[in-house]
Amino acid sequence: MSDAALLEVRNLRLSVRTDEGIAQILDHVELVLPHGHILGVVGESGCGKSTLARAVLGIVPKTATIESGEIRLEGEDMLRLSDREMTERVRGRRIGFIPQDPYLALNPVFTIGSQLLSPLRWHSPPTLRTERERRGHLVSLLRRVQIPEPEAVLERYPHQFSGGQRQRLMIAGALACGPSLVIADEPTTALDVTTQLQILKLLKSLTEEFGIGMLFVTHDFGVVAQLCDSITVMYAGQTVEAGPTREVLADPRHPYTRALLACHPDRSDGLTGIPGLVPSPLAPPTGCRFTPRCTHAVEVCSRRTPRFVSDSPGHLVSCRLADEHRKVGL
């Protein structure tokens, strides 16, 4: 293991060509995920979280362009790799993926076995040479994620499983080739509350057991508090705040983080939601993109994009207020 972080994203800008013009979907995204940690990426729907996950996996749509930035996996720049190298060496193998909706993510006309075993065949780790070894490996993983009768499950089709079971299958699939990073895109959003809790517990214990780092995308601070070591908050394609979970939750510095936390059901007094909507990436506000919805906004906010700087050790924030605090020595 090198000194480099497991995943490091620097200054990532991504735009998409649409019929109505160029949409700036990611703008100066920054994040760092150390080996074996769980990083929560939080933001309202439409903030670019899934696009970020897809950019890391190298599967952005054909209409998208990565304009600048770096995506480093264990120090290696992913943006330099060809699609073929990403397929052969990275996706499935070094990065496992857990999708948002397990109802839609499984191919309805293939058995579970043929879907989950295929990546093992293509990315076969040296310890799993024969089909029997690969089946054995998958069956033990399925057992580990608490799927009953794992041998029989390989012959069944996706529609024969409940949502929670399917998400367990996806987890086993993500872990199958022994990745060092797992990207989970809102993996519990489509599930009921009890199942959600079980899946989160399972993810936590699995990442510890296998020493895997996880990029956990969610819009729910409650989930982050339970699961994540650190947080990156995204708003309208920009990272606005990042830091250790406990610190960000106890002392949120960005008005957007505060507003999000304030409307979480555990904390709010019946108020729901931040007034206003996430702006369209086709016409993002100039300067700080949160300005139109921010209660602390002043004239300068819409003129200049604030720098993403350290507020206290390990706690970064991108806001004029934080800048001013620093200047006056707060």
Place this chain on the structure above:
Amino acid sequence: MLRFVLRRLLLVIPSLAGLLVMTFFLIRVVPADPAAALAGENATPAQVAEIRRQYGLDQPLYVQFAVYLGQVARLDFGESAYSRRPVSLDIKLRLPATLELTVTALLLATLLGIPLGTIAAVHHNRWPDTLLRILSVGGIAVAAFWFAIELQLLFAMQLDWLPLRGRMSPGLTAPPTLSGFLLIDSLLAGRLDAFRDALRHLVLPAFTLSLGGLATIMRFTRAGVLETLQKDFVTYERAQGFPPHALIWKFVLRNSVVAAITQIGLLFGSTIAGAVVVETIFDWPGIGFYTVQAILTADYKVMLAVTLLIGVIYALVNILVDVVHGLIDPRLRERG
């Protein structure tokens, strides 16, 4: 799966019954006076009356229908006015030729249409897609007879690569009839010379006949693949490192061909209809050619037998299509 197949078979019964009733009415009831039609223009009233009695047209309708059902059950369609042989014998001799031609044409249409449609979808809105779309519109628009004649001129007359007409060269003795398909029978008899000859005769008519179906299957496959490519599971499979060729040709394609395969069943009808033209141009000794003769000579017994026959074949082909659907999609199988 067995239950699934049996259910399909049961579901066909009402359609076949409908076909029997319809043909009966078309032939016995719709003509103002079928006996006069049968007797011909110059018949005397006495002759017409004789024919009416002979054919049982003076009996009540339900008796006539029962008689009709009995005839159909015995495959007794009377004698063809044109060939002066029992219609069922003529059909038995000619049907395999048409089936061989039609099945080959549909096979060609499927084996070319599905990959071409997939290629078009993968290159959505780029030149391979545009080219294939233009060709597929052409496949429908170009009249089969015009295209067939062009092919004959080029490959048979000018280049002399392929025979101009017929099913087998005159000097060659046909292999013993087992399946009625010359390609299969010559292989079974170990007659490679006959196989080669039959294949050479089959190329032009089968290709001509395949064009309409080819265009349709291509369009439906293209639309199906484009739709599947939008699905979440494709994103998931890419994220998990499925290589592009396996992703498209295995995991996407199997989700995309259901609509195209439904078309294959429906195309069987229009392809048999197309065989009428193609058989006439290529002198192909099949049912289509025979039916044209029957229509020209107003040989209604032949028309009746052919209508029933095609109806039954059409129903069987569509059962086959349903079974293939069941094999492709496990959810259909369980729904029964």
